[in-house]
Amino acid sequence: xxxxxxxxxxxxxxxxxxxxxxxxxxxxxxxxxxxxxxxxxxxxxxxxxxxxxxxxxxxxxxxxxxxxxxxxxxxxxxxxxxxxxxxxxxxxxxxxxxxxxxxxxxxxxxxxxxxx
Numbered sequence: 651x652x653x654x655x656x657x658x659x660x661x662x663x664x665x666x667x668x669x670x671x672x673x674x675x676x677x678x679x680x681x682x683x684x685x686x687x688x689x690x691x692x693x694x695x696x697x698x699x700x701x702x703x704x705x706x707x708x709x710x711x712x713x714x715x716x717x718x719x720x721x722x723x724x725x726x727x728x729x730x731x732x733x734x735x736x737x738x739x740x741x742x743x744x745x746x747x748x749x750x751x752x753x754x755x756x757x758x759x760x761x762x763x764x765x766x
Contacts, residue, residue, distance in 0.1 A: 655681025656749055662715075664726075664737045672726055676715045680749045683713045684757075687750050704731060711738065714746055 659677040666672070690713060694706035711720040727734040 655679055656753060658745060658749055660745075662738070662741055674715060674719050674723060676719055678714055678746065678749075680746075680753045684750045684753045686713050687746070688754075691747075707731075707735065710742075714742070 657677065657679055660675075662674040662676065663671050664674070687710065690706055690710045694703060694710060697703040697706055708720060708724065711723060715723065723734065723738075727737075
């Protein structure tokens, strides 16, 4: 069974305190990462330690933005994970996660229509 996957291609721009804007381009094939995102998100939610939560968050970013862009983000934010989470959460919550839910809904709907 093949289900058409959505592609999200955009540029995340963040502004520092001095007004300098840094751009992080990304292209996500939602169908390819949907199951992985669900697993990593669950691991993040179940983490009890900040270090585990941080690792899960960076792993999640890697799935969404790609390894290269994620490394640039980690370098950009250095150790200011609070700012990183504050800047990236809206993109995750408003754009990526709804697209993943929609992709999962398409898959479930297609499964229900199949006759075994």
